[in-house]
Amino acid sequence: MSPSYAKPDLTKTVDMSLLHAKDTGYRFVYHTFIKPAPELPSSSVTDSQLKTLKAYAKPRHYQVWLAIPEQTTDHQLSNNSVKTPSKLLYILDGNAAIDDLDTETLRALSKSTPKKSAPALVFIGYQTPYRFDVDARAYDYTPPLLANTIDNSAFTEEGKERLNGGAEHFYGLIEKEIKPWVYEQLGEKPKQERFGDTLTVVCLYCIICSSTLKLISSTSVLILRYGGKMER
Numbered sequence: 001m002s003p004s005y006a007k008p009d010l011t012k013t014v015d016m017s018l019l020h021a022k023d024t025g026y027r028f029v030y031h032t033f034i035k036p037a038p039e040l041p042s043s044s045v046t047d048s049q050l051k052t053l054k055a056y057a058k059p060r061h062y063q064v065w066l067a068i069p070e071q072t073t074d075h076q077l078s079n080n081s082v083k084t085p086s087k088l089l090y091i092l093d094g095n096a097a098i099d100d101l102d103t104e105t106l107r108a109l110s111k112s113t114p115k116k117s118a119p120a121l122v123f124i125g126y127q128t129p130y131r132f133d134v135d136a137r138a139y140d141y142t143p144p145l146l147a148n149t150i151d152n153s154a155f156t157e158e159g160k161e162r163l164n165g166g167a168e169h170f171y172g173l174i175e176k177e178i179k180p181w182v183y184e185q186l187g188e189k190p191k192q193e194r195f196g197d198t199l200t201v202v203c204l205y206c207i208i209c210s211s212t213l214k215l216i217s218s219t220s221v222l223i224l225r226y227g228g229k230m231e232r
Helices: 047-056 094-100 103-110 134-140 167-186 198-202 218-224
Strands: 026-035 060-069 087-092 120-126 192-196
Touching: 026 167, 060 094, 060 134, 060 167, 087 094, 087 167, 094 120, 120 167, 134 167
Parallel strands: 087 120, 087 192
Antiparallel strands: 026 060, 060 120
């Protein structure tokens, strides 16, 4: 695994060779999702500020990789259908997570006990050769303002130019588009689902020999359970 968790080099391209590695115990399928540019504030900004904001208001291109354990695809049921994994782990910062994950960890995870209990893995990332699309990530991983009840537009923090406030839209993408696609690939909805981010990769061995899947991260809590909008 890479020693880059604390302070990653955002200019370094990621190593995606894991997607094509042999004997990992998993096979990968992927899909691209595209969402429109964030909605900009309709008032309270100058022409100069609006020009700066437009530079960051770009459509967001997501790349999602689904790792399916071969122990389930190799197991045919009586009606010749494929057994669906009982566990599913969604990992945010998908590009970075794949970069940090190695074949040995993935192979060990595929051999989880009890037999045939390895989780399917969903890496939610961006169409970028780097660990993060920092502009899209800043928008997706921050909740909207509590006070902004009129147009639900994006906002910027004082002294910063990147747009914020898109967590609600990101959550909608996961629930309405990414999850249905995942279930379609697997054949049905798994019994257990959890979320994590790149820190999850550090802890994957925690579920290698566990019968339950209970990993969750602070980032995913922010995205999925922020419990309202953020005050400014």
